[in-house]
Amino acid sequence: MYKITMTPKAKKELDKLPLKDFRRLDKAIWTLAQNPRPRGVKKLRGPHYRIRVGNWRVVYAVFDRDQLVIVGKVARRSKHIYEGVDKLF
Numbered sequence: 001m002y003k004i005t006m007t008p009k010a011k012k013e014l015d016k017l018p019l020k021d022f023r024r025l026d027k028a029i030w031t032l033a034q035n036p037r038p039r040g041v042k043k044l045r046g047p048h049y050r051i052r053v054g055n056w057r058v059v060y061a062v063f064d065r066d067q068l069v070i071v072g073k074v075a076r077r078s079k080h081i082y083e084g085v086d087k088l089f
Contacts, residue, residue, distance in 0.1 A: 001033050001034065001067070002032065002033045002034075002036050002062075002067045002068060002069045003033070003066075003067060003068050003069070004029060004030060004032060004033050004069050004071065005068065005069070005070050005071070006029075006070070006071040007070065007071065007072050007073075009072070009073060010071045010072055010073055010074050013073070013074040013075060014026070014074055017074075021054075021056065024053055024054060024056075025053050025056055025058065025074060028051060028053045028058060029058060029071055032051075032060065032069045032071075033069065036049070036060075036062045036069050037049065037062065038051065040052065044059070046061075047061045047062050047063060048060070048061050048072075049061070049062060052077075055076055055077050056074060056075070056076060056077070057073075057074070057075055057076070057077055057081050058071060058073070058074050059071075059072050059073040059074075059075075059081070060072055
C-alpha cells in the first residue's frame with residue numbers, strides 16, 4: 001500500500017471545492033494508495049501521472065521505491081493545467 005501526501009497547493013485547492021466535488025476527488029485520491037496507476041491514468045513526464053475525475057484533473061507523482069504518491073495539483077480541466085508540472089514536486 002502506498003502512502004498519500006499532498007503539496008500545500010493541492011490541499012488549498014481541495015479546501016476551496018464544493019462538498020460534492022470534494023467527496024468525489026477525495027475518494028479518487030485515496031484509492032491511489034491501493035493502485036497508483038488505475039485504469040484511465042495518463043502518464044505525463046518522469047514520475048508524473050494524471051487521473052480524471054469528471055471535469056477535474058489530479059496531477060500526481062509516484063515513487064515506487066518509497067511506496068509514495070504525492071498529489072501536486074487538483075484543478076478543473078483546462079489547457080494550462082499541465083504547465084509547470086515539473087516544478088510542483
